[in-house]
Amino acid sequence: xxxxxxxxxxxxxxxxxxxxxFENALCAQVRRRLEKLEGKFTVTREQGRIFVEAEGDFDFExxxxxxxxVFGVSSISPVQVIEDKSWENLTKEVGDFIEMQYGEEKFxxxxxxxxxxxxxxxxxxxxxxEMGAYLLGRFPHLTxxxxxxxxxxxxxxxxxxxxxxxxxxxxxxxPLGTNGKAMLLLSGGIDSPVAGYxxxxxxxxxxxxxxxxxxxxxxxxxxxxxxxxxxxxxxxxPIRLHIxxxxxxxxxxxxxxxxxxxxxxxxxxxxxxxxxxxxETDCLGLITGExxxxxxxxTMHSLAATNDVCTLPVYxxxxxxxxxxxxxxxxxxxTYETSILPFEDxxxxxxxxxxxxxxxxxxxxxxxxxxxxxxGEMLQAAMDTIEVVEIDE
Amino acid sequence: MEAYLDNAATTPVFSEVxxxxxxxxxxxxxxxxxxxxxxxxxxxxxxxxxxIIAGKLKCQPKEIIFTSGGTESNNMALxxxxxxxxxxxxxxxxxxxxxxxxxxxxxxxxxxxxxxxYLPVDKNGRVSAEQVKQALREDTTLVSVIxxxxxIGSVQPVAEIGKMLQSEKPDVIFHTDxxxxxxxxxxxxxxxxxxxxxxxxxxxxxxxxxxxxxVRDGLKIRPxxxxxxxxxxxxxxxxxxxGIAGLGVAVKxxxxxxxxxxxxxxxxxxxxxxxLLQYEGVVVHGIDGMLPEEAAPHIVSAGFASVKxxxxxxxxxxxxxxxxxxxxxSSNHPELSGTLQAIGVQKEYLDSTLRFSxxxxxxxxxxxxxxxxxxxxxxxxxxxxxx
Numbered sequence: 043x044x045x046x047x048x049x050x051x052x053x054x055x056x057x058x059x060x061x062x063x064f065e066n067a068l069c070a071q072v073r074r075r076l077e078k079l080e081g082k083f084t085v086t087r088e089q090g091r092i093f094v095e096a097e098g099d100f101d102f103e104x105x106x107x108x109x110x111x112v113f114g115v116s117s118i119s120p121v122q123v124i125e126d127k128s129w130e131n132l133t134k135e136v137g138d139f140i141e142m143q144y145g146e147e148k149f150x151x152x153x154x155x156x157x158x159x160x161x162x163x164x165x166x167x168x169x170x171x172e173m174g175a176y177l178l179g180r181f182p183h184l185t186x187x188x189x190x191x192x193x194x195x196x197x198x199x200x201x202x203x204x205x206x207x208x209x210x211x212x213x214x215x216x217p218l219g220t221n222g223k224a225m226l227l228l229s230g231g232i233d234s235p236v237a238g239y240x241x242x243x244x245x246x247x248x249x250x251x252x253x254x255x256x257x258x259x260x261x262x263x264x265x266x267x268x269x270x271x272x273x274x275x276x277x278x279x280p281i282r283l284h285i286x287x288x289x290x291x292x293x294x295x296x297x298x299x300x301x302x303x304x305x306x307x308x309x310x311x312x313x314x315x316x317x318x319x320x321x322e323t324d325c326l327g328l329i330t331g332e333x334x335x336x337x338x339x340x341t342m343h344s345l346a347a348t349n350d351v352c353t354l355p356v357y358x359x360x361x362x363x364x365x366x367x368x369x370x371x372x373x374x375x376x377t378y379e380t381s382i383l384p385f386e387d388x389x390x391x392x393x394x395x396x397x398x399x400x401x402x403x404x405x406x407x408x409x410x411x412x413x414x415x416x417x418g419e420m421l422q423a424a425m426d427t428i429e430v431v432e433i434d435e
Numbered sequence: 436m437e438a439y440l441d442n443a444a445t446t447p448v449f450s451e452v453x454x455x456x457x458x459x460x461x462x463x464x465x466x467x468x469x470x471x472x473x474x475x476x477x478x479x480x481x482x483x484x485x486x487i488i489a490g491k492l493k494c495q496p497k498e499i500i501f502t503s504g505g506t507e508s509n510n511m512a513l514x515x516x517x518x519x520x521x522x523x524x525x526x527x528x529x530x531x532x533x534x535x536x537x538x539x540x541x542x543x544x545x546x547x548x549x550x551x552x553y554l555p556v557d558k559n560g561r562v563s564a565e566q567v568k569q570a571l572r573e574d575t576t577l578v579s580v581i582x583x584x585x586x587i588g589s590v591q592p593v594a595e596i597g598k599m600l601q602s603e604k605p606d607v608i609f610h611t612d613x614x615x616x617x618x619x620x621x622x623x624x625x626x627x628x629x630x631x632x633x634x635x636x637x638x639x640x641x642x643x644x645x646x647x648x649x650v651r652d653g654l655k656i657r658p659x660x661x662x663x664x665x666x667x668x669x670x671x672x673x674x675x676x677x678g679i680a681g682l683g684v685a686v687k688x689x690x691x692x693x694x695x696x697x698x699x700x701x702x703x704x705x706x707x708x709x710x711l712l713q714y715e716g717v718v719v720h721g722i723d724g725m726l727p728e729e730a731a732p733h734i735v736s737a738g739f740a741s742v743k744x745x746x747x748x749x750x751x752x753x754x755x756x757x758x759x760x761x762x763x764x765s766s767n768h769p770e771l772s773g774t775l776q777a778i779g780v781q782k783e784y785l786d787s788t789l790r791f792s793x794x795x796x797x798x799x800x801x802x803x804x805x806x807x808x809x810x811x812x813x814x815x816x817x818x819x820x821x822x
Contacts, residue, residue, distance in 0.1 A: 257749030258819075293819055 046121040047105065048206055049092040051114050053216060067217040067245075068092065068114040074279065075108040095123070106210050111277050113243050114217035119196075119206040127203040129164070133176040136197060136205045140177060143208055150187035151207075153177070156198045169197055216245030218279050223247040224357060225320035226329040227312065228283070230266045233331030233360055235274050235377040236368050240359035241329045242278035249323060250281055251316045253288040258392070266383055271433045273377045280434040284319050287427050288312070291420050292392060298412040301394040305339045306401045307410060308392070310351045311417075315424060317354055327355040333363050343400040350403050437755040438801035438808075442638075443585055443615060443734055443792035444759055449640040449688050452681040455480075456642060459677040467674055468665060477676045484683025488647065491690050492632075493623045495652060500669050501679050504646040505614040505635030506536040511648055511670070512610045512631040513540045515656035516577050517549055520608070524574030525549045530562050531777040532589070533581050537612050538773075541579075559721045559730075560589030560778045564599040577608045582616035582632075586774040586790060587721040588734030590616070597628025608654065614638055614646075618689040619697065619732055630654050636678065640794070641685035645678035689795070696795045700732035703793050703802050707735050710806030711791075714813055716740035720780055720788065733793040736775075738784030739809075742816045747789060750816060754808045759790040 051068060065087050072092060076083040081100025086093050092115075096105065102120070109118050122139045124132060155169040164172065174186055177195070198204040226238040228250040242248045252267045264285065271283045288311075295307050316328055332340045339348070349356060360368055372378035410417075439447070448456075459480060465473030467481055485496035492498075502508045517527065529541060531553045541551050552570045554562045567578060578600060583590045593611050600607050610631040613622055617632075618639040624632050631654070636645030650656060650669070662671030689696070705727060711717050720736040739747060744760035751758055775785055791805065 257746050257751075257753055260745070260749050261752075296819060 045096055045123045046204070047094040047096075047109065048119045048121050048204075049094060049109060049115050049212070050090075050117045050119075051092070052116040052214065053114070064114070064217055064220055065092075067219045068112070070219070071112045071114065071217050071279070072109060075112050076105065079104055079108055081105070093121075110210060110212040112217070113213050113215035113245065113277065115212040116214050118210045118212055119208055120210075121204050121206040124203040124205065127159075127162070127199060129172075132197075132199075132203055133173060135203075136173060136195070137177060137180045139205050140181065140195065140207065144193075146183070148183050149192040150185050150190075151177070151193045151195055152186060152188050152191035153195045153197060155196070158198075158200045162199050164199075169199065173197055213243065213277065215243035218242065218245055218247060221245035222326045223249060223324060224327045224329050225316055225323070225325040226250040227316050227331075228252050228267055228271060229331070230263055230270065230381065230383075231331065232365075232372050232378060232381040233333065233336075233368055234329075235270045235331075235381065236371045236375070237329050237331035237357075237359050238274050239277055239371070239375050239377075241357050242274070248274070248278045248281060248329065249284070249320075249325060251284040251286060251319055253286050253312055253315075255289045255292050256287070258289065258292075266380060268431055268433070269380050270377055271431070272435045273380060274375070275433045275435040277375065280432065282323070283431040283433055285429040285431065286315055286319075286424050287429075288315075288424065291417070291424060294413060294416060294420060296392055299409045302396055302398045303401065303406060303409050304392055304394055305397050306344055306347050306406055309339055309344075309348045310406070310410070311421075313348055313351050313356075315421065317352055318421075318425060319428070320354055325354070327357050328352065329357045329359070331360055331368075332358045333360045333365075333368065336365065338397045338399045341399050343402075344398075347401040347403050347406050350406075436801070436804045437757075438797075438805045439757045440791045440793060440797065440801070440805055441757045441759050442794035442797070443588075443790060445637045445643065446640045446794050447796065448637075448642055448681065449685055451688060452641055452684050455684050456677040456681040459680050463676075465676075467676060468663065480676055480680040480683075481674060484679045484686075487683040487687050491621070491686055492649060494625065494649065497667075498649055498652050500648045500650055500666055501674060501682070502646045502648055502670060503644050503675070504637070505534075505612070505633055508614075508633035508635070508646050508648040509534070509536040509612055510540045511659050512633055512650075512656070513537065513577070513579060514544065514659050516608050516610065516631065516654075517544050518657045519655045520576040521549075523606070524572075524576040526572050526575040527551045527577045527579065528554065528567060528570045528575060529579045530554045530556060530581065530591070532556050532560055532584050532586075532774040533579070534585055534612060534614070537579055537581065556589070556777050558723055558778055559725055560584055560587050560774065561591060562596075564592055564595035567596050568599050568603055571604055571607070575604065575607055577610065579610040579612070582611045582613040582622070583619065583731040583734075584721075584774055585615050585734075587736040587778065588615070588731035589721050589778075590730055593629065594627045601628045615731060615734070618686070619700070621690075621693060624649050624651065631656075636682040636685060639685050639689045640796075641682040642678045644675060645682045647682070697732055699795065700793055701727055703797055703799065704732055704735060706799065707791055707793070707802050707806065708737075710802070711735070711737050711809060714810055716813075716817075718784060720775065720784075721778060735791045735793075736788055737791065738780065738788045739813065740783060740787065742787050742813065744787050744789050747787075747812065747816055750812045751789075751805070751808060754812070756805045756808050758805075759792070760788070 069085050069087050073085045082097040084095045106118055124135045153170045153173045155166045157166045193207050195207045224241055224246050226248050228234045238248050250271055254264050271281050275281045291311055299307050335341055463476045465477040467474055467478040485499045488499050489496040527549055545551055554566050556562050580591050582593055597609055600609055608630045611629050612633045614633055614635045617634040630651040632649040634647050637643040658669050660671050665671050708719050718738045748760050
């Protein structure tokens with residue numbers, strides 16, 4: 043069975059003198075993922091790739107799956123480690139490996155090789171040729187294509203010998219911890235988990251904030267958001283989820299401001315609170331799942347009105363996405379099924395029949411003036427009663 | 436303070452039930468089908484439970500089949516009877532206010548070619564024996580009527596229906612879903628003319644995953660679970676011995692000082708009903724012109740004008756008062772309650788109804804507390820209603 047994996051990465055290959063930082067961050071993330079599995083894994087960095095060796099009982103599929111969730115990894119190949127690298131044994135083991143991975147499958151191939159053991163009696167080109175000849179002899183249904191082979195069979199001779207061929211795609215992106223932290227506004231919908239995933243994919247640690255409005259939203263709705271945070275944490279690593287009790291502010295807005303402006307004003311206060319938490323927790327920006335025109339509160343006018351209250355940059359990775367594109371990613375990362383569970387969130391319950399779609403900032407600011415009496419202490423109370431859930435899947 | 440008033444959804448187990456279940460799990464864990472001592476000891480627990488239940492039902496222990504609960508009992512009763520008697524006829528009579536675990540298997544039987552008549556109910560959620568009589572046909576083989584409705588607590592004239600069937604058409608098999616009623620009433624199936632009766636353990640302070648079906652001796656029904664032939668082939672699968680032992684103890688406990696318990700429930704129910712009705716814009720469903728004793732002693736279904744039940748439910752939960760909106764078992768579906776529609780509840784109350792349900796463990800203080808919390812919350816919730 044396979045005892046090792048070779049991980050390749052693309053983008054960090056071009057990071058110049060900082061490259062070692064990226065590589066170390068990547069190794070650390072791979073280790074973190076594998077620590078959660080059964081078995082013992084050793085992760086080492088060498089010449090533009092990462093080598094993972096496994097000891098003891100481990101589940102092959104689980105290991106591949108866990109590593110494919112590490113941002114920065116572009117592909118994973120299972121490697122067979124061959125201790126006895128005498129030519130006779132090496133050819134046999136490489137043959138067995140090909141048989142195990144591909145069975146009767148027909149394909150064109152090319153053997154590639156590397157040799158760091160300079161005492162080995164064959165040079166790299168010789169290994170390629172002789173191994174190719176051996177494989178053709180043993181598997182008559184295979185053909186060699188040196189220009190555009192379907193499968194590269196890699197044979198590396200070092201202290202031990204290594205062979206690998208299959209390539210499993212992985213998450214790509216940049217390793218976590220190479221690019222600061224941001225605060226995700228997590229609702230319970232389809233978009234915000236995807237937005238968090240996409241920013242995290244650029245090497246950004248993500249914390250999250252959820253606005254809870256009991257009794258207008260149920261504990262099940264809150265649990266759903268915790269579940270979503272757990273699902274994205276499978277990619278993004280640890281998440282501190284801040285649960286803000288928004289009921290009093292929401293009801294105050296409802297009483298004081300015009301109903302058709304409710305949603306916009308509510309969102310402005312959510313942004314304000316998110317920014318306050320972000321600043322307290324060293325986040326360098328906010329993340330939302332907004333996409334132009336998707337709903338009344340996401341027209342360009344509404345986005346401008348919401349953005350008006352923020353001083354931190356607001357990252358909106360889905361801004362130009364169609365709904366279906368977002369759904370596709372949600373399905374890929376496994377959040378879709380949870381997102382569509384039917385529990386009301388606080389955005390739907392106080393919605394006016396005809397909300398404004400082209401809010402004017404001066405008008406909205408004036409409406410917020412009606413809140414001046416109590417809003418300060420309400421914001422403080424909301425900040426003081428935040429519940430933090432530490433999530434790390 | 437905490438007031439758990441959702442006992443029609445489930446009840447806490449009696450500590451005696453927990454004790455015996457723990458003992459069976461830890462010490463007497465044998466498989467009752469095993470031939471050795473451990474098996475015999477386990478079998479003994481089942482025998483005892485069956486004897487306790489048979490004693491209360493005034494029937495024979497062999498007429499009790501243990502199941503995984505109310506849903507399985509109802510499925511087994513309906514599907515098992517329909518299939519065993521399909522040569523005699525394919526017509527079934529039931530009501531419009533059955534629980535989903537009766538309604539859904541009947542839907543399944545309809546797909547298989549059976550015909551089902553759903554009888555309407557009056558404003559208090561009751562059918563009459565006369566209605567059932569009018570619906571009888573030459574090919575009717577089965578009548579299934581819920582004993583006490585789970586949403587509003589209306590109680591059906593089961594004895595009258597049973598008597599009517601025995602004189603009009605004695606071959607018709609009579610099933611009652613007594614899941615809410617068992618333990619509240621001393622039910623003797625033979626006296627009521629009932630052939631099949633479904634009971635759930637966790638509604639009477641037993642464990643979840645327990646229950647039984649009473650099957651009158653000599654009645655022909657087909658099993659719906661096949662396998663190792665346990666319980667005389669009627670219900671294959673290794674028996675849930677701890678649960679069954681606990682069920683026996685729960686039945687024993689619930690029948691102790693039974694009339695005292697019932698009296699207490701009616702007293703609490705009256706206190707709750709009167710308390711809720713003192714507030715403006717509150718109605719209690721299914722009690723119009725009725726004596727309290729004519730409905731189940733543990734269920735109060737109340738409508739609150741201009742309040743969304745879901746919101747009120749969460750608001751009450753924040754205060755430690757736990758209730759259901761409509762029926763807990765059907766709250767997974769957002770559609771409006773079938774029973775409330777069937778009894779003609781006004782549209783404004785359909786989505787504004789909560790079910791409060793009591794148990795023998797409920798206290799006066801808890802009821803008073805719940806009533807006062809409703810009073811406290813109503814004005815605020817009404818101020819913030821979606822327009």
